[in-house]
Amino acid sequence: MGMNKNTVLAYATWIMILVGLGMIALGAFKYDEVAGYGFAAVGIGFFAIAWVFNALKGRV
Numbered sequence: 001m002g003m004n005k006n007t008v009l010a011y012a013t014w015i016m017i018l019v020g021l022g023m024i025a026l027g028a029f030k031y032d033e034v035a036g037y038g039f040a041a042v043g044i045g046f047f048a049i050a051w052v053f054n055a056l057k058g059r060v
Helices: 005-030 034-056
Strands: none
Touching: 005 034
């Protein structure tokens, strides 16, 4: 299986989505203090970066 740039970006997008979901889940279920808001904000940031990776597919 050849790994071209689009395949690498697709894998990076899925990894970023999974990590973002994990961070949001940590913020929602594990941390009840202010740290939970930080974890959720970082998770949303991971979603934003994954969106950029997805938008770059086919253009790089």
